Amino acid sequence: MINYEQDDNGLVTLTIDMPDRSANVWNQASMDAFSEALERAAADESCTGIIIASAKKVFLAGADLDALKAMAFGDKDPVALNATVGALSVLLRRLETCGKTVVAAIEGAALGGGFELALACHHRVVADSPRLQLGLPESQLGLLPGAGGTQRLPRLIGIQASMPLLLEGKQLTPDKALKAGIIDQVVPRGEVVAAAKAWALANPEATQPWDDKRFKVPGGGLDDPKTLSTFMVATALLNAKTHGNYPAGKAILSCMFEGLRTTLDAGLLIEKRYFLKLLLDPTAGAMIRTMFLSLQDANKLVRRPAGIERRAPKKLGVLGSGLMGSGIAFVAAKKGMEVVVLDVDAEKAAGAIAYASKRLDKAISRGRSTEEKKAATLARITATADYAALDGCDLVIEAVFEDRDVKAKVTAAADAVLGDSAVFGSNTSTLPITGLAKASSRPENFIGLHFFSPVEKMPLVEVIRAEKTSDQTLAWALDAVQALGKTPIVVNDARGFYTSRVFGTYITEGMAMLQEGIAPALIENAGKMSGMPMPPLGLADEVGLGLMYQVGIQTKKDLGDAAPVNPSTPVLEKLVTEFDRSGKRSGRGFYAYDDAGRQLWDGLAESFPAKADQPTADDLIERFLYTQALEAARCMDQGVVQAKEDADVGAILGWGFAPYTGGPLSYIDRIGAKAFVERADALAEAHGKRFEPPALLRTMAADGTAFYG
Numbered sequence: 001m002i003n004y005e006q007d008d009n010g011l012v013t014l015t016i017d018m019p020d021r022s023a024n025v026w027n028q029a030s031m032d033a034f035s036e037a038l039e040r041a042a043a044d045e046s047c048t049g050i051i052i053a054s055a056k057k058v059f060l061a062g063a064d065l066d067a068l069k070a071m072a073f074g075d076k077d078p079v080a081l082n083a084t085v086g087a088l089s090v091l092l093r094r095l096e097t098c099g100k101t102v103v104a105a106i107e108g109a110a111l112g113g114g115f116e117l118a119l120a121c122h123h124r125v126v127a128d129s130p131r132l133q134l135g136l137p138e139s140q141l142g143l144l145p146g147a148g149g150t151q152r153l154p155r156l157i158g159i160q161a162s163m164p165l166l167l168e169g170k171q172l173t174p175d176k177a178l179k180a181g182i183i184d185q186v187v188p189r190g191e192v193v194a195a196a197k198a199w200a201l202a203n204p205e206a207t208q209p210w211d212d213k214r215f216k217v218p219g220g221g222l223d224d225p226k227t228l229s230t231f232m233v234a235t236a237l238l239n240a241k242t243h244g245n246y247p248a249g250k251a252i253l254s255c256m257f258e259g260l261r262t263t264l265d266a267g268l269l270i271e272k273r274y275f276l277k278l279l280l281d282p283t284a285g286a287m288i289r290t291m292f293l294s295l296q297d298a299n300k301l302v303r304r305p306a307g308i309e310r311r312a313p314k315k316l317g318v319l320g321s322g323l324m325g326s327g328i329a330f331v332a333a334k335k336g337m338e339v340v341v342l343d344v345d346a347e348k349a350a351g352a353i354a355y356a357s358k359r360l361d362k363a364i365s366r367g368r369s370t371e372e373k374k375a376a377t378l379a380r381i382t383a384t385a386d387y388a389a390l391d392g393c394d395l396v397i398e399a400v401f402e403d404r405d406v407k408a409k410v411t412a413a414a415d416a417v418l419g420d421s422a423v424f425g426s427n428t429s430t431l432p433i434t435g436l437a438k439a440s441s442r443p444e445n446f447i448g449l450h451f452f453s454p455v456e457k458m459p460l461v462e463v464i465r466a467e468k469t470s471d472q473t474l475a476w477a478l479d480a481v482q483a484l485g486k487t488p489i490v491v492n493d494a495r496g497f498y499t500s501r502v503f504g505t506y507i508t509e510g511m512a513m514l515q516e517g518i519a520p521a522l523i524e525n526a527g528k529m530s531g532m533p534m535p536p537l538g539l540a541d542e543v544g545l546g547l548m549y550q551v552g553i554q555t556k557k558d559l560g561d562a563a564p565v566n567p568s569t570p571v572l573e574k575l576v577t578e579f580d581r582s583g584k585r586s587g588r589g590f591y592a593y594d595d596a597g598r599q600l601w602d603g604l605a606e607s608f609p610a611k612a613d614q615p616t617a618d619d620l621i622e623r624f625l626y627t628q629a630l631e632a633a634r635c636m637d638q639g640v641v642q643a644k645e646d647a648d649v650g651a652i653l654g655w656g657f658a659p660y661t662g663g664p665l666s667y668i669d670r671i672g673a674k675a676f677v678e679r680a681d682a683l684a685e686a687h688g689k690r691f692e693p694p695a696l697l698r699t700m701a702a703d704g705t706a707f708y709g
C-alpha cells in the first residue's frame with residue numbers, strides 16, 4: 001500500500017499505491033500503513049527528507065466510499081463519533097512535525113483529504129496538467145475539511161483568499177493554484193518527483209510557518225479591522241445566498257474565526273468539534289447520499305439492463321436545429337461523435353453549426369479551447385435537409401416542436417433510412433413516449449431522452465421507457481447518455497414523466513398563492529428561501545406562460561373530465577388571454593423586462609389583489625417543498641420512478657430541488673413519514689386535494705418505514 005524507497009541522498013519516497021483501487025483514498029488501512037511508513041522514516045537518522053508521491057493517476061481522492069457511506073448512513077452517536085473522527089487530522093499533524101522536510105509530489109488530482117495531505121507538507125510540487133484539480137470541495141457535500149483544511153489554508157494564503165476555496169469548494173488547475181499560493185511549484189509531467197527531491201535537499205530543516213512563534217496570518221489576523229469586516233461581509237453574503245439552509249458554510253466561518261485566534265493544535269480541535277456537529281446534522285448525510293453516492297451510481301449506469309454489450313454511438317442524428325437540437329449536436333460533437341443535424345432546409349439546419357461556433361468562440365476567449373479544437377469540432381457536424389444523411393446513425397434524437405403530428409412525420413421519415421439496430425430517442429418534456437412510438441415501425445427501438453436546457457450546462461437526461469421499449473434499447477440509450485457526459489435517470493412512461501410533472505408543482509403552487517391573494521414579492525422571496533434556484537413566478541416566465549397554457553389545453557383535450565384540476569389554470573388564462581403576457585421571451589410575463597432588467601409587473605396588484613392577512617415566509621416555504629415531495633412520492637407510488645435514488649438525483653440535477661434536503665424523498669425521510677403525512681393532511685384541508693398523501697406514504701407512516709431504511 002505504501003512503497004518505501006530511500007535513495008543515495010537519504011531521501012525517502014513514500015509512494016501511495018492502494019491495491020485493487022483506481023485511486024488512492026483515506027481509510028483506516030491506508031492511514032495505518034501511512035503512519036507506519038512515516039514513523040519508520042522519522043526514526044531513521046539517515047533519512048534526509050520525505051517525498052509523498054502516488055502510483056495512481058490520482059494523487060489522493062479523499063475519504064473512501066465506505067467512510068462516506070458511514071457519514072451518510074452510519075451511527076450518529078456523538079460519543080462514538082468523537083472517538084473515531086479526527087484520526088487523519090492527528091496523522092497529518094504528526095507528518096508536518098516529524099522533524100523531517102516533507103514535500104508533496106503531485107501528478108494527479110488532490111482533493112479533500114488528499115489536498116489536506118498536501119497542505120501538511122512543507123512544499124508542494126505539481127505537474128503542469130490542465131485537467132489536474134486541486135482543492136477542498138467538502139462544502140459541496142454539506143461538510144467542512146476535517147483534517148486541518150480550515151486551519152492550514154487561511155494560515156497559508158490569508159483569510160480572505162481562502163474563503164471562496166473553503167465556502168464554495170472551488171477546485172483549481174495547477175496554474176491557478178500556483179497563482180493563488182496554495183502550491184509552490186508547477187513543473188512538466190514526469191519531473192515532479194525530481195523537483196520535489198531537489199527542494200527537499202536544498203531545505204533540510206523545513207518547518208511550517210505556523211509553527212514559528214512569530215507567525216502572523218498573511219493579509220492580517222483577527223485583530224485587524226479589515227479582517228473583521230471581511231467576516232461580517234462573508235457572513236452576510238452567505239446568509240443571503242443560502243438562507244441558512246446549509247450549516248457547513250457557517251461552520252467553516254466559525255472554524256476560521258475561532259481557530260485563527262489560537263495555535264494550530266487548538267484550531268484543529270475546534271475544527272473537529274464543528275465537523276462532528278455537521279455529521280450529526282441530517283443535511284450532510286442527505287447531501288452525501290444523493291450528491292455523491294447515488295450520483296456516482298447513476299453515472300456508473302446501475303440501472304442498465306445486464307447482459308447486453310456496450311455500444312456508445314459513433315454517429316448521431318439530431319432532428320431539429322432549435323435550442324435543444326443545437327445543444328445536443330454541440331455536446332455530441334465536442335465528445336468526438338459524427339453528428340448529422342436535419343431540419344426543413346440546410347440553411348436552417350446550419351443554425352446548429354452557428355450555435356456551436358458561438359459557444360466555442362466563448363470558450364476560446366476564456367482560454368478553455370483553441371482554434372484547432374474549434375475547427376475539429378465543427379467539422380464533425382453536418383447540416384442538411386436530406387434524411388438519407390441519417391444512414392449509419394446509431395442513435396437519432398428528435399428535438400422538433402412539441403406537436404404530435406410534427407413528431408410523427410419526422411419519426412416516420414427517419415425510420416425509413418435507419419438500420420435495424422438504430423435507437424430513436426424523442427426529446428420531449430411532456431408528451432407520453434408510448435403514444436409517440438406509434439409513429440415508428442419499430443416501437444421496441446423507441447425511447448424518450450429528455451434533455452434540459454441549456455444542454456451543454458445541464459447534467460441530467462431523463463430516460464423514459466415506453467411500453468414496448470426493449471432492454472437493448474434502454475441499455476444503448478444509457479450508453480449514449482454516458483458517452484455524452486450526462487447523468488441519466490430511468491423512469492417509466494407517463495404524462496409529464498417525472499421531472500416535468502414534479503417540477504410543475506412548484507410553479508403551480510406559486511400561481512395558486514397569487515390567486516389566493518398572497519403578495520407576489522412574498523411568494524418569490526419564499527421560493528428562494530426554500531432552497532430553489534429561482535422563484536416560482538420568475539421561473540414560470542422562463543418556461544413560458546403561453547407554452548404552459550397550451551400544455552394545459554392539450555391535457556384537457558387528451559383526458560377530458562379526468563384531467564386534474566390545476567390551480568394555475570385561471571392565472572395563466574388571465575395573463576395569456578386577457579393581458580397578452582406569454583413570458584420572458586416576449587418581454588411580458590409576471591415580470592416586465594426591459595434594458596434595465598426585470599421587475600414584477602405592476603398590473604399584478606390590480607389583477608390579483610393582496611389580502612390583508614399575509615402568511616409567514618415559513619408557511620410558504622413549507623408548501624413549496626411539500627407539494628414537490630408529495631408529487632415525487634406519487635410518482636414512486638405509481639411506478640413512474642422505481643428507484644428512490646433516481647427520484648432524488650433527478651430532482652436536484654433536473655430542476656434544482658433544494659439540494660440541502662438531498663432530494664424530495666430524502667426530505668420526507670428527514671421529517672418522518674408519520675409527521676409528514678399528518679402535516680400534508682392539514683395542508684390538504686387548508687389548501688386543497690393536491691396536498692393529499694398517496695397510499696404509499698400512508699403505508700409508510702403506519703409501518704414506521706422510510707425510503708432510505
